[in-house]
Amino acid sequence: MESDAASATAPSASQSTRPRLWSLPGWRVGFPASLVSRLGDFVFDITVVLWISTEIAPGRSWTPAAVSGVLIAAAAPVLFVGPLAGAYTDRYDRRRVLLVSNTVQAAAVGSLLLVPPLSSTLGLIGQLSWIYCAVMVTNAAGQFFMTARSVMIAATIPEQLRNQAFAEQGAANRTLAIIGPPLAAPLMFTAGVDWALGINALSFLVATWLLARVRWESEPNPATAELGLAESMRQGARVVLRTPVxxxxxxxxxxxxxxxAALNVLEVFFVTNALHQRASMLGILSMCDAVGMVLGSLAAPRLALRWPAGQLIAIGLLVSGVTLIAYSRCTTLPPALVFYALIGVPVGMINVLISPLWMKSVAPELLGRSLAWLNAVSTAANLVSMAAAGWLVSTVLRGLDVHFAGARFRPVDSVFTAAGVMFIVGGLVVFPILRREEAPG
Structure with a gap:
């Protein structure tokens, strides 16, 4: 906890954070590098889905399964390569890992430029296989890149500036999430898939060029470098399991x-069945969510000047749960838009505060490994939740229509309500843990 004197000077500290942050060479280069790469990712994700569904396999009964294959190819490396990437990153020069992994991503995406001219030779299966392999290689290299970039942030940005750094990065990413997808479809259908793929490959090369200009202490800890790969991975898992924070x-x-995951899978059905709107209104809801997340991201550093980050994370879970339950009870669009934006505010705040708190709570030589395990577990939870949400609505909850305490419960809104209750329970569970661990002395 901060002293009264520190609290009294908090506004001026906040005002000076931005110029101090932008005076750091690592941030001045790393921030635009991340933006360029992220925008390329948004364009690429939409391009691949549209490419498969409209040009490679249009109108086939199995086209949705072919598109789902892209999602599987993107998620698999997080589960199976992520922990390995974290251990490798902690054992080798992190700057080199950062640059090589970004170059590999550029090469994997660039290789897809060969698919259209070779389409008649490759055939349908060959084209899809090439795309899936490129997506897997890109995301596998991305695991090395993300862990190395986290180490770079910890090494080049002082602890007191990290909340502001992640706030600006998070707000920028959410803005790109609004801008990127609408650009991708017109770019592909007017300029062609080659241009869309080329832009993404170029974005990786530009990011690599920018990051190569930053010099930082990237050598690994000598003791860590001497560890075997398996033992290095086990150490990463142990530090997560044995550290309460x-x-x-x-x-x-x-x-x-x-x-x-529940929202992503079932949202379109909630819009059409509970809100009685066209499916196209999902885009308006997504925009409201993005606005809320931007506001939450930008508010996080100021809130962290007054309250411990761990307690804010727990409170964010509680608020998210309450607003998600309120959203699940909506039957018309206007209140749904308001509550959907309100859900984004605490989620945006949580996204900003988690990484700096994690970096503060783990030794630098264990950062890559511990973050990799965290990413793998969260991705597994996301995949299981998406499958479970779809299965519950299609089987166990199918036909549910119950009135209780003046409210009507149907399959989709019941899943949303249950998810909100999980947020609240989670907030209540982690609050005392984080409060105890962050207590002074």
Whole structure:
């Protein structure tokens, strides 16, 4: 907890944070590099889905399964390569890992430029296989890149500036999430898939060029470098399981991923069945969510000047749960838009505060490994939750229509309500853990 004197000077500290942050060479280069790469990712994700569904396999009965294959190819490396990438990153020069992994991503995406001219030779299966392999290689290299970039942030940005750094990065990413997808479809249908793929490959090369200009202490700890790969991975898992703060953060992320997965899978059905709107209104809801997350991201550093980050994360879970339950009870669009934006505010705040708190709670030589395990567990929770949400609505809850305490419960809104209750329970569980661990002395 901060002293009264520190609290009294908090506004001026906040005002000076931005110029101090932008005076750091690592941030001045790393921030635009991340933006360029992220925008390329948004364009690429939409391009691949549209490419498969409209050009490679249009109108086939199995086209949805072919598109789902892209999602599986993207998620598999997080589960199976992520822990390996974390151990490798902690054992080798992190700057080199950062640059090589970004170059591999550029090469994997660039290789897809060969698919259209070779389409007649490759055939349908060959084209899909090439795309899936490229997506897997890109995301596998991305695991190395993300862990190395986290180490770079910890090494180049002082602890007191990290909340502001992640706030600006989070707000920018959410803005790109609004801008990127609408750009992807017109770009592909007017300029062609080659241009869309080329832009994404170029974005990786530009990011690599920018990051190569930053020099930082990237050599690994000598003791860590001498460890075997298997032991290095085990150390990463042990530090997560034996550190209460990390366990609490992991629980918070898993709960958030479960709620997000339920919304992503079932949202379109909630819009059409509960809100009685066209499916196209889902885009307006997504925009409201993005606005809320931007506001939450930007508010997080100021809130963290006054309250401990761990307690804010727990409170964010509680608020998210209450607003998600309120959203699940909506039957008309206007209140749904308001509550959907309100859900985004605490989620945006949580996203900003988690990484700096994690970096503060783990030794630098264990950062890559511990983060990799966290990403793997959260991705697994996301995949399981998406499958469970669809299965519950299609089987166990199918035909549910119950009135209780003046409210009507049907399959989709019941899943949303249950997700909201999970947020609240999670907040109540992690609050005392994080409060105790962050207590002074």
């Amino acid at each position: 990390l366990l609490a953060i992991g629980m918070a992320i898993v709960i958030a991923m479960i709620g997000a």
